[in-house]
Amino acid sequence: MINRKFFFDHCRETLFTGRLRQAQVDGLDTLLDAWEQSWAMADDRWLAYALGTAFHETAFTMQPIRERGGRDYFFRMYDPQSPQPNRAAMARRMGAHPGDGVVFYGRGYVQLTWRTNYDRIGRLLGLDLTSSPAAADRAMQPQVAATILLKGMEQGLFTGKKLSDYFDGNKEDWKSARRIVNGLDCAEMIAVYARKFYACISYTVGP
Structure with missing residues (x-):
């Protein structure tokens, strides 16, 4: 099991400027719990990169967030009846139904969007x-x-790129791994965060 005291002590100093709010602790615990439940034997770099991604995408809150915007914005962005032709065409390609725009906008630790992605x-x-x-x-x-x-991130459900494409054996590419979620947007910054999280991962000593 991950040594939580070591993890939080080092996160607090290297990523959270010396102080963690309870909501940040709770969010990190939730992510570590999910990892230990289903991915405990996987590559630690996967966990570190997922944590770095969540750190960036949630603006350091470590809590799921909603995409910013109101009903008008979501309608324009995600509805097949959007007044913006390019967005309406994109919505149709993604299988959106009329009215979907105000429902299937971005949510989560990463921004899950479109009915087809929610369904899958x-x-x-x-x-x-x-x-x-x-x-x-x-x-x-x-x-x-x-x-x-x-x-x-493990299965490549967001962009078709997955964690094992960038972290596998001797292979590691902290910058290009951003393609798992969003091209190379803020890739260098997230690589720094992820490496810091990697340094925070340790394990309890067994009996």
């Missing part, structure tokens, strides 16, 4: 994420959001 990941998790706005909101539940983050 919901099926993998055995959860209904698409039948109603309340169902889509399950992606904001920390345990669900943590599993979406880790499974999505």
Whole structure:
């Protein structure tokens, strides 16, 4: 099991400017719990990169977040009836239904968007994420959001790129791993965060 005291002591000093709020501790615990439950034997660099991604995507809160914007913005961005032709075309390519824009906007530790993605990941998790706005909101539940983050990055569900493409044996590419989520946007910064998280991972000594 991950040595939580070591982990939090080092995170506090190297990533959180000497102080962790309870919500940040809770969020980190949720991510570590999800990892230990289903990925404990996987490459620690995977966990470190997922933590670095969540750190960046949530603006350091370590809590699932909603995409910024109101109903008008979500309609323009994600609805097939959007007044913006390029966004309407994108929505149609993604299989969006009229009215989807204000429901299937970004949520989570990474921004899960579009009905098709909510449906695909919901099926993998055995959860209904698409039948109603309340169902889509399950992606904001920390345990669900943590599993979406880790499974999505492991299996390449966000962009087709996955963790093993960048971390496997002697292979490691902390910068290009950003392609798992969002091209090379802020790639160097997230690589720094992820390496710092990697240095925080240690394990308890067995009996």
